[in-house]
Amino acid sequence: MTLAQLRAFLAAMDSGSFTAAAMEIDSTQASVSELIARLERELGLPLFTRGGRRLVPTAAARELRPHALRAVSAIGDGMGALAALRSLDGGICTFGVLRNAAYYDLSDLVETFHLRHPHVRVRLVGLNSALVAESVATGEIEAGLVVLPISATGLSVTPLFRDEVVFASSTRAARGGAIGIEEIAAAKLVLYDAYAGWNDPTRRQLLDRAQARGLTLEPAIEVEHVETALGLVAAGAADTIVSRTIAESDAFPEDIRTFPLSEPLYDTVALVQREGVVISPATQRLAELAQQMLLERVTEHGGRTRLI
Incomplete structure (x- = not known):
């Protein structure tokens, strides 16, 4: 049973003749007659009683019609x-962003995209990078922005820029200078992204560095959001690590001082999508816009370096 057969059948049933049906579906009378004859042979039942000026549908035809x-x-x-996706006049796009996307001025990403493509529905997921990467790999979302390193199995990864990681404290002396991993391991730390834990890319880098020196790295406090961690740091309760972008934001507490690491550490922000999978035009356009907005705002100084 083919779509052409069903269309011919419906046109013939509604119009009452093969000639009228042929005009309706832009075909010929002979083609419509043959399509319906093949359909009848496949079904093993007649669909029309032929005779007189009008086709008379059988009980089988009336039963088939709603299904057809x-x-x-x-x-x-x-x-x-599919046509809506091609033309960006409809459809839905799914995209993952960094949990701290607001610090990278991505808060207006959806607004900008929606103004350009108002008929496309957007599902923007803000998770820890490890979870964004996992969601892209499993097909739950089509593409996303992450901080490296992540598990890249099955993913296509495009690094965009590097953002320096710094130590943040309100109790360390202002002239303390660059800080080593030994001092970080000995400090009372509050670390955020508690749900992701040591799967968080920045944490993983710090832990690997500590373990390479035979050091133990254990936070005294774990919270989910960087803002909560910074509140505790400002109160003198603990120290933490943040990206240079967060440290230079207007929301960063004035009484917190930042220090570079003696062995520089970087968050590498990258765009990921499933390897070998063509993403929808809407998600492709949103990914291009996110990449464009990020790179336009990244300077080649202040601890941030473009990679493309």
């Missing part, structure tokens, strides 16, 4: 949805 309508309608809806 649903099938043809479903195909039409599917083609329409």
Whole structure:
């Protein structure tokens, strides 16, 4: 059973003749007659009683009609949805962003995209990078921005820029200078992204560095959001690490001092998508916009370096 057969059948049933049906579906009378004859042979039942000036549908035709309508309608809806994706007049895009996206001025990403493509629905997921990467790999979301390193199995990774990681404290002496991993390991730390824990890319780098020196790295406090951690640091309760972008934001507490690491540490921000999978035009456009906005705002100084 083919879509062409079902369309011919519906046109013949509605119009009452093969000639009228042929005009409706832009075909010939002979083609419509042959399509329906093949359908009848496949079904093993007659669909029309031929005679007189008008085709008379059989009981089998009346039974088939609602199913044929649903099938043809479903195909039409599917083609329409794909056409909408191609033209960005509809559809939905799914995209993952850094949990701290606001510090990278990505808060207006959806607003900018929606102004340009108002008929596209957007699902923007803000998670820790490890979880964004996992969601992209499993197909839950199509693409996303992450901080490296992440598990890149099955992913296509495009590094965009590096952002220096610094030590943040309100109790360390202002002239303390660069800080080594030994002092960080000995400090009372508050670390954020508690749910991701040591799967968090920045934490993983710090832990690997400590373990390479035979040191133990254990936070005294774990919280989910960087703002909560900075509040504790400002109160003198603990110290933490943050990216240079966060440290230079307007929201960063004035009484917190930052110190570079003696062995520089960087967050590498990258764009990821599933390897070998073509993402929807809408998500592709959103990813391009996110990349463009990020790179326009990244300077070649202040601890941030473009990679493309």
